[in-house]
Amino acid sequence: MTETQTEVRGDSGPATAQLVASRVLDVPDFPQPGVMFKDLMPLFADGAVFREVIDGIVDYHGRDSFDVVVGIEARGFVIAAAIAYATGVGVVPVRKAGKLPRPAYAASYALEYGEATLEVHQDAFTAGHRVLVVDDVLATGGTAAATLDLVERAGGQIAGFTVLLELAFLSGRERLAPRPVHALLTV
Numbered sequence: 633m634t635e636t637q638t639e640v641r642g643d644s645g646p647a648t649a650q651l652v653a654s655r656v657l658d659v660p661d662f663p664q665p666g667v668m669f670k671d672l673m674p675l676f677a678d679g680a681v682f683r684e685v686i687d688g689i690v691d692y693h694g695r696d697s698f699d700v701v702v703g704i705e706a707r708g709f710v711i712a713a714a715i716a717y718a719t720g721v722g723v724v725p726v727r728k729a730g731k732l733p734r735p736a737y738a739a740s741y742a743l744e745y746g747e748a749t750l751e752v753h754q755d756a757f758t759a760g761h762r763v764l765v766v767d768d769v770l771a772t773g774g775t776a777a778a779t780l781d782l783v784e785r786a787g788g789q790i791a792g793f794t795v796l797l798e799l800a801f802l803s804g805r806e807r808l809a810p811r812p813v814h815a816l817l818t819v
């Protein structure tokens with residue numbers, strides 16, 4: 633296989649996977665030695681590609697399949713806000729510890745390069761509201777597992793979980809099973 637024929641795959645098909653792959657930069661040894669950081673800032677910075685990606689996520693789940701969208705700090709906020717605006721639903725942030733001003737549920741977890749605690753306001757969701765959760769990267773799945781638990785503790789019902797990029801070798805998808813994962817690009 634030549635360099636231009638590199639195989640790409642994702643849950644929305646090879647064209648979408650290729651689109652995402654074209655806007656990811658590999659940054660070695662960030663934020664610590666041994667980690668190959670996947671930087672999706674070029675995708676966010678390209679208006680046409682960003683719009684196509686957001687529209688693709690909405691089409692995949694169906695415009696009427698969720699009542700609210702959750703973004704995980706920090707890069708998930710960018711994606712969630714765009715989906716919310718495109719569909720007319722509200723956006724709820726899941727934040728790193730200590731940032732939310734009112735009573736919150738908290739969940740601690742490990743990720744590829746450290747540990748963290750996430751929080752969501754206790755009154756963030758109307759009971760039974762269907763929640764689409766989005767983030768940029770799925771690695772070990774620690775962040776996503778903590779978020780999905782927080783959403784349910786706060787009374788939300790998970791309608792779907794989407795990431796732009798899945799690092800398959802870190803087995804996040806297996807960790808989240810049987811919950812479905814929608815990844816636009818899997819590497």
Ligand SMILES: O=P(O)(O)OC[C@H]1O[C@H](OP(=O)(O)OP(=O)(O)O)[C@H](O)[C@@H]1O
Nearest residue numbers: 705706707743744770771772773774775
């Ligand atoms: O699957 P995991 O191993 O849990 O890793 C995935 C998480 O790691 C990154 O966030 P990070 O914690 O670096 O936060 P940031 O978006 O604020 O930079 C990424 O945006 C995901 O949220």
Ligand SMILES: Nc1ncnc2[nH]cnc12
Nearest residue numbers: 668669670671744769771
């Ligand atoms: N390698 C990586 N690149 C970007 N975000 C990440 N989150 C966890 N691991 C990551």
